[in-house]
Amino acid sequence: xxEKITKNWRILSLFLVALILIIIIFYFLFxxxxxxxxxxxxxxxxxxxxxxxxxGDCNLFKDYIYTDKDKWGELCIKEKDMQSPSIKGFSxxxxxxxxxxxxxxxxxxxxxLSAVSxxxxxxxxxxLEQGYVVNxxxxxxxxxxxxxxxxxxxxxxxxxx
Numbered sequence: 001x002x003e004k005i006t007k008n009w010r011i012l013s014l015f016l017v018a019l020i021l022i023i024i025i026f027y028f029l030f031x032x033x034x035x036x037x038x039x040x041x042x043x044x045x046x047x048x049x050x051x052x053x054x055x056g057d058c059n060l061f062k063d064y065i066y067t068d069k070d071k072w073g074e075l076c077i078k079e080k081d082m083q084s085p086s087i088k089g090f091s092x093x094x095x096x097x098x099x100x101x102x103x104x105x106x107x108x109x110x111x112x113l114s115a116v117s118x119x120x121x122x123x124x125x126x127x128l129e130q131g132y133v134v135n136x137x138x139x140x141x142x143x144x145x146x147x148x149x150x151x152x153x154x155x156x157x158x159x160x161x
Contacts, residue, residue, distance in 0.1 A: 039095055042102050045154040054087045056080035066139050066155035085110040100140040107131050135160045
């Protein structure tokens, strides 16, 4: 009887160790962008970048830019200072990935109060109020490190209307 109990405990403990290892492996496969779940990371990083731009945190926004950081930073500052219509809201319509690059189609809405103060035409204000589609190209960046592990971020490469 004692032998059966120890044998069952050994089997149970091996099963638990194997289960914990499998859970850890799947966790790391999810946390580190290996291409299976890239859309989650793309949306997360893009949401963080545009939310920073929308709220006026231009330094955080520039951290998510791949090229022309100064140009994008100036645009963010103009929106923050209400010299240009600021982003009121955004939603991701479509997402396509191809290896280390991604394509996003985003619907942007602009703040109307700043547009009125800039004396835009009625057609321009209506366009900003209804929203318009903007296409973004994103690039995968693996240069960051967390401890000894690579940290993947998706950076905005360019914008096309």
